[in-house]
Amino acid sequence: MMTRRGVQWISSAADDPEECREHWALDPRSPHALPAGRYFDVVAVGQRVGLETFDQLQRHGMPLGPVMADRASEQVGFFLPTWAKSPFDRMVRQETADRAPEYRYLGENSVVVVPGPMPLAGDRYIWLRAPMRRPEASLPRIAALAAMFVAASSVVARADRYGREQSAASVDGGATHAH
Template identity: 60%
Template sequence: MMTRRGLGWLSEAADLPERCREVWADDPRRPYALPTGRLFDVVVLEQRIGVETFDQLERHQMPVGPVMADWATRQIGFFLFPGSRAPFDRTLASESSEPPTYRYLGSNSLAVVPGPMPLSGDRYTWLRAPAKRLDNTPTHAVTLAAMLVAAHELVLRADRYGEALSRRTAGDSGKGTDRDQ
């Protein structure tokens, strides 16, 4: 659940912060389009990679800011301090020669964010709602990039295992066992 400080910080990113707070006072589930690059940037990942990245960050108690989900487009957005692109990209490049696909929303972009109190079935929800203003610490961007690469490799490995298992199972389906004969 979003804290009052988190709501205040997030609504300050709006072109008209008071209007944003009014909309959320009327309907706390309502998503709102906010410009990125002023108070936060957002790294957007495909859902499977994003959920695994978030899970690993949480499981290992690593630093992570707000994280949102757009279930209709199957995307996860990680909030970073504005201007974090350079350390994020640098870490990705050092961790992998083939980094996973992502979109980085900085200046001159918009992100549709969940309202302060979405319900579990809503299109836009928080995996981790804002609790306070983002800190200007490079560890968030570096940690996110490193865990993104690790999560991507884990998902790829799971996919390869699943494909191999399917091929073996399909190859065995035409053969009878002693009991079948």
């Protein structure tokens, strides 16, 4: 659940912050479209990678800002400061051995549908970590997200590869093949 200061901060990004707060006062579950690039940017990643990234950041006590999920599109969005695109892109490349994992960076001229302050567990848009106040804009938070995003992408890719190999082995009757 979002705090009053969290509602103040995120609604301030709206074209009409007061209208946004009134909208949420009437229905705190209702999502709202907000422009990115004003008070925040969002890194959008696939749900499996996003949930693994979120879990690792929390488990290791790393700096973390607000995080939301869109269940219908199977995307997770990590909120970053508006100036974070260049450092985030650079840090992802530094963490990557060959090809960087897929993500979308939503900044200026983008719109993000955010959950209401009190979504229910079954809603399309939910907060994994709701804003409690204006998040700290720090390089360590950007670096932690970049590192864990690349690591989580690798874990999910390896799990998929292992699953395919096990499926192929069971189709082959459990026979192993020498390479």
